[in-house]
Amino acid sequence: MAYVSFFVIAAIAVGSALGLILRPNAIHGALFLVVNLGSVAALYLMLGAEFLAAAQVIVYAGAIMVLFVFAIMVLIPGKEEAGPDPRRGARLLALPVGGLLLLLLVFVVMGRWSGPSAPTGLSGSAGAVGRLLFTSYLFPFELTSVLLLAAMVGVLLLARRRA
Amino acid sequence: MVPESYYVALSAVLFSIGVVGVVIRRNPLVIFMSIELMLNAANLALVAFGQRFGNLDGQAVVFFVMAVAAAEVAVGLAIIVTIFRVRRRLSVDDLSVMRW
Numbered sequence: 021m022a023y024v025s026f027f028v029i030a031a032i033a034v035g036s037a038l039g040l041i042l043r044p045n046a047i048h049g050a051l052f053l054v055v056n057l058g059s060v061a062a063l064y065l066m067l068g069a070e071f072l073a074a075a076q077v078i079v080y081a082g083a084i085m086v087l088f089v090f091a092i093m094v095l096i097p098g099k100e101e102a103g104p105d106p107r108r109g110a111r112l113l114a115l116p117v118g119g120l121l122l123l124l125l126v127f128v129v130m131g132r133w134s135g136p137s138a139p140t141g142l143s144g145s146a147g148a149v150g151r152l153l154f155t156s157y158l159f160p161f162e163l164t165s166v167l168l169l170a171a172m173v174g175v176l177l178l179a180r181r182r183a
Numbered sequence: 184m185v186p187e188s189y190y191v192a193l194s195a196v197l198f199s200i201g202v203v204g205v206v207i208r209r210n211p212l213v214i215f216m217s218i219e220l221m222l223n224a225a226n227l228a229l230v231a232f233g234q235r236f237g238n239l240d241g242q243a244v245v246f247f248v249m250a251v252a253a254a255e256v257a258v259g260l261a262i263i264v265t266i267f268r269v270r271r272r273l274s275v276d277d278l279s280v281m282r283w
Contacts, residue, residue, distance in 0.1 A: 022184060022185050023185055026185045026189060030189075030193045033193065033197060034193070034196055034197070034200070037197055037200040037201070037204075037220055038200060040200075040204060040213070040216060040217065040220065041200060041201075041203060041204030041207065041208065041213070041217060046210055046212050046213050049213050049216055050216065053216050053219065053220065056197075056220065056223070057223060060197075060223050060226070060227055063190060063193075063227060064227075064230060066185065067187075067190065067230050067231060067234050068234065069230050069233075069234075069242050069245075071242070072226075072230060072242055072245055072246070075246065075249060076249070079249050079252075079253060080219075080223070080249065080252070083253060084219065084252065084253060084256050087256055087257065087260055088212065088215075088216060088256070088260070091212060091260045091263065091264065092212055094264065095212065095263070095264065095267050095273055107276065111206060111207045114202075114203050114206035114207045115203065115207075117202075117203075117206070118199045118200070118202055118203035118206075119199070121198075121199050121202055122195060122196060122199035125195035125198065125199065126192060126195050129191050129192075129195060129228075130188060130191075130192065142233070142234055142237055142238070142239065144230075144239065144242050148239055149239060149242050149243060149246065152239050152240070152242075152243050153243055153246065156240075156243070157243050157247075160247055161247075164247060164250045164251075167250065167251065167254050168250065168253070168254055170254075171253075171254035171255075171257050171258050172257070174258050174261070175257045175258055175261040178258070178261040178262060178264075178265050179261045179264060179265065
């Protein structure tokens, strides 16, 4: 049962990722990316990371994708990437390069995979992750707030008219 | 229980798709979304490895990656909007100089 759901979700994730990079319309790509982020959230749930699954839906599929869709609506009304591609030959090389990268990643990561999986039953609940964030990772956690503030000020500066 | 290596393999596939997307697309917004795809693949690998070795540190790192990704998207989209305002076109092939 777990295998069936894993393979179904994995197929949705790979299909939507392919849709993102192959559809010429950017808004379709954004919607495909939402599907992909949702399926990755489902995989987090299967891995026992409940807090991250919720954060994925709220932060990525909610906040970040809304930003993307807004930007696409503002910048590209209708279709884009029409007309002949001046660098078509170079871009076609991307496919074998991507395949090679995939082989390399699989070899490097899978080659080092030794021993059976330790069935730990690790809980990724909000309580457990929160306790870790506020003890071992307290300093980086506080730095995150500075980072977000800096990003906000930077965006205001960049997006100002007559900057 | 599905072994964690399956999740890592899926994350490798998603990461490679993201890399190909960055190379073959001309629209900076789609390239940006492909980068988000790669960040997500790395997050999935982090969670899977954390589960494999039985500690929560991987999930804490994923939390920070999400925060940094949010900041990065905001700044990146602001830069793209500013470029569009100056150039009125949106293709990465046009952007070959640092200032104009």
